[in-house]
Amino acid sequence: MSATYWDYIRVEELTDLQAGLAQQDRELTNDEHLFIVAHQVHELWFKLVIRELESACELFNRDPVPETSLAAAARGLRRVCRIFRLATEHFSLLETMTTRDYLDFRDKLTPASGFQSAQFREIEILLGLENSQRIPLNEKVGTLDVLKTADGQTTPAWERVNERISAGISLRVALEQWLARTPIDGSRPSQGNDQERVDGFLTRFLRQHEHAIQAALGERSQSDSDRNAVQAKFQVELEQARDYLMDQNPRTRRIRAAILFIECYRELPLLAWPREILDHTLEVEQTYLIFRQRHARMVERMIGRRVGTGGSDGVDYLDRTALAYRVFPDLWKARTFLLRRDHLPSLDHGESYQFKADQG
Numbered sequence: 469m470s471a472t473y474w475d476y477i478r479v480e481e482l483t484d485l486q487a488g489l490a491q492q493d494r495e496l497t498n499d500e501h502l503f504i505v506a507h508q509v510h511e512l513w514f515k516l517v518i519r520e521l522e523s524a525c526e527l528f529n530r531d532p533v534p535e536t537s538l539a540a541a542a543r544g545l546r547r548v549c550r551i552f553r554l555a556t557e558h559f560s561l562l563e564t565m566t567t568r569d570y571l572d573f574r575d576k577l578t579p580a581s582g583f584q585s586a587q588f589r590e591i592e593i594l595l596g597l598e599n600s601q602r603i604p605l606n607e608k609v610g611t612l613d614v615l616k617t618a619d620g621q622t623t624p625a626w627e628r629v630n631e632r633i634s635a636g637i638s639l640r641v642a643l644e645q646w647l648a649r650t651p652i653d654g655s656r657p658s659q660g661n662d663q664e665r666v667d668g669f670l671t672r673f674l675r676q677h678e679h680a681i682q683a684a685l686g687e688r689s690q691s692d693s694d695r696n697a698v699q700a701k702f703q704v705e706l707e708q709a710r711d712y713l714m715d716q717n718p719r720t721r722r723i724r725a726a727i728l729f730i731e732c733y734r735e736l737p738l739l740a741w742p743r744e745i746l747d748h749t750l751e752v753e754q755t756y757l758i759f760r761q762r763h764a765r766m767v768e769r770m771i772g773r774r775v776g777t778g779g780s781d782g783v784d785y786l787d788r789t790a791l792a793y794r795v796f797p798d799l800w801k802a803r804t805f806l807l808r809r810d811h812l813p814s815l816d817h818g819e820s821y822q823f824k825a826d827q828g
């Protein structure tokens with residue numbers, strides 16, 4: 469039997485799913501229909517994001533990570549960014565509904581809320597958000613409690629999220645393992661003097677950072693008092709760079725050194741794709757963050773600052789999550805300390821990062 473569009477895409481089943489709590493979607497206003505479709509479209513995008521993140525985790529959990537897979541991994545992460553951007557755009561479509569139109573059907577949703585989206589939680593977990601970072605719905609109700617029925621029974625949504633937590637797999641952890649093994653200045657963790665070599669790179673980097681600051685100060689034509697104020701700020705920045713890079717924990721130090729090393733020498737053939745991976749990962753977090761912020765602004769425009777159907781304090785809760793739910797702080801922080809090309813520390817073992825065929 470030859471394939472048809474309607475069988476392959478399952479059009480009849482798909483368009484039969486928009487009735488919400490009614491018998492038929494004909495009973496709904498166009499606004500409520502839009503509201504349901506928008507959520508369903510988001511859930512479909514979330515499903516695809518989950519698949520891409522699972523593939524990325526699987527790859528970066530391998531030891532070694534095959535160099536030839538990095539371009540495909542970068543493409544997968546770029547796809548996640550595009551999905552978040554597109555999903556964020558859907559909020560402007562919802563804004564064609566007025567507050568009054570929404571209020572006409574809102575009460576019947578209570579206590580349902582996007583807060584109960586299990587796939588949204590799975591994405592957070594797969595990225596690497598820790599349970600301890602979560603902001604509860606209110607003093608009594610945690611994020612995962614709302615995935616149970618009113619009488620405390622577990623649901624498929626609750627099971628799905630708990631399985632994710634138990635699996636303990638996340639892009640953050642997988643990337644950290646990969647970064648912890650990344651050769652720095654040609655040195656690998658298996659080498660006896662690796663820590664010394666890593667610290668050597670960090671010390672050279674910090675020295676250059678100091679030179680960069682002196683140079684920046686020299687280029688400023690300001691009054692003495694302005695100059696002193698800026699100098700004090702630069703001094704704080706330098707101390708922050710030292711605290712960040714010379715962390716007490718050698719593994720953290722190595723991971724941060726790897727991020728810096730990859731960013732500094734990204735023109736070297738074997739560092740070009742790792743640098744793309746780091747940049748796309750940061751962009752995944754950036755687009756997810758923008759999704760949260762845009763959702764919050766749409767909500768503020770739609771319902772002001774009233775309590776959410778799920779029972780949170782609405783926009784205030786959403787703004788708090790947008791601020792607090794960061795998963796890759798090291799990738800962001802490294803940007804503060806990066807140096808321009810002519811200030812980079814000299815590279816001792818650049819030949820280790822050439823393609824094998826180039827090494828002769």
Ligand code: HEM
Nearest residue numbers: 506507510581582583585588767776777778779780782789
């Ligand atoms: C008129 C449209 C919408 C309004 C007024 C709205 C309102 C809210 C509010 C007030 C919350 C906080 C939890 C609560 O107390 O209920 C929330 C959470 C949430 N909403 Fe929406 N929402 C809308 C549309 C959407 C859409 C289309 C999606 C897409 C799936 C969505 C996804 C979410 C998610 C994932 C959360 C949890 C966020 C977190 O915990 O950080 N919302 N929404």
